[in-house]
Amino acid sequence: MNESLSGLLPTDVVRNWDNALNTVCSLFPASTVEQCKQRLLSTLTNTDQIGENAISSAMAALCEQFALEVSRIEDGHIAELQDEMSDEQIYALSNLLYVMDMQLRLDLIAKEVL
Amino acid sequence: MNSPARITVTQSDAVNRIDRDLATFAASVVRMDKLEPLVTELVRLRCARVHDCRLCGSLRQRKALDAGLDETMADKVDHYESSDLPDNIKAALRLADAMILTPGYVPEALRSDLAAHFTREQIAELLMDIVKWSQQKALVALRTEAPPWAATEQLDFDENGDPMFCGPVQTV
Numbered sequence: 001m002n003e004s005l006s007g008l009l010p011t012d013v014v015r016n017w018d019n020a021l022n023t024v025c026s027l028f029p030a031s032t033v034e035q036c037k038q039r040l041l042s043t044l045t046n047t048d049q050i051g052e053n054a055i056s057s058a059m060a061a062l063c064e065q066f067a068l069e070v071s072r073i074e075d076g077h078i079a080e081l082q083d084e085m086s087d088e089q090i091y092a093l094s095n096l097l098y099v100m101d102m103q104l105r106l107d108l109i110a111k112e113v114l
Numbered sequence: 115m116n117s118p119a120r121i122t123v124t125q126s127d128a129v130n131r132i133d134r135d136l137a138t139f140a141a142s143v144v145r146m147d148k149l150e151p152l153v154t155e156l157v158r159l160r161c162a163r164v165h166d167c168r169l170c171g172s173l174r175q176r177k178a179l180d181a182g183l184d185e186t187m188a189d190k191v192d193h194y195e196s197s198d199l200p201d202n203i204k205a206a207l208r209l210a211d212a213m214i215l216t217p218g219y220v221p222e223a224l225r226s227d228l229a230a231h232f233t234r235e236q237i238a239e240l241l242m243d244i245v246k247w248s249q250q251k252a253l254v255a256l257r258t259e260a261p262p263w264a265a266t267e268q269l270d271f272d273e274n275g276d277p278m279f280c281g282p283v284q285t286v
Contacts, residue, residue, distance in 0.1 A: 008238035016139035071166035
């Protein structure tokens with residue numbers, strides 16, 4: 001977490017956020033986490049920063065729509081993922097996208113407003 | 115929208131660890147108390163409406179109701195810029211929008227706008243409120259956020275910061 005932000009927060013909030021982030025990320029290979037992060041960041045900043053493709057097209061599409069407008073994710077997005085993952089894994093993936101999406105947003109915003 | 119859940123979530127070690135650690139984080143954010151209840155609640159409702167979270171949209175925080183929140187005020191979050199909401203609430207909602215809609219482009223005036231109404235600690239709390247209230251994104255993506263009630267329900271928190279659902283909101 002951005003130091004200018006973490007220094008203004010109770011220590012338990014910072015610790016609990018880092019803990020949740022680490023828990024969810026630990027459920028996936030590091031390459032998947034990194035690729036999802038890059039997909040989210042390129043969508044949030046409208047830039048093309050995608051390197052090696054370590055995730056499926058279904059996962060990449062979910063990353064992009066999650067960052068762009070989560071309510072417009074369609075049944076088909078999730079059905080496509082169900083061909084390659086269990087429901088438990090999809091649940092974990094959705095939470096992975098949540099914590100990484102929010103961490104990226106915090107990094108982008110905190111330095112501008114604090 | 116009345117979308118059914120897209121997956122079936124069953125208890126497992128991984129699911130329990132995710133739920134436990136996110137709930138622990140959420141409770142610690144709820145325990146922060148530097149913001150007025152109406153500011154916190156209207157930011158929560160803005161997140162709910164933008165993300166189309168049916169569960170969060172069906173809740174009203176008891177502390178905000180006690181502070182004067184009603185449905186007329188709640189509806190104003192959809193068009194807050196042209197509303198008569200107080201300037202501090204508009205500034206908080208602008209921060210919410212920057213975070214959830216345009217994180218890659220932060221309006222230049224936002225920093226001074228926020229500084230006119232909030233301390234740095236309060237701005238930090240607002241940011242973490244937005245993170246906490248946006249946990250709904252993980253549920254909306256899977257459409258597992260349908261509320262179990264038809265009416266609008268009161269939301270409160272215990273001393274640990276864990277949520278309590280306290281029955282329907284009484285309308286006059």
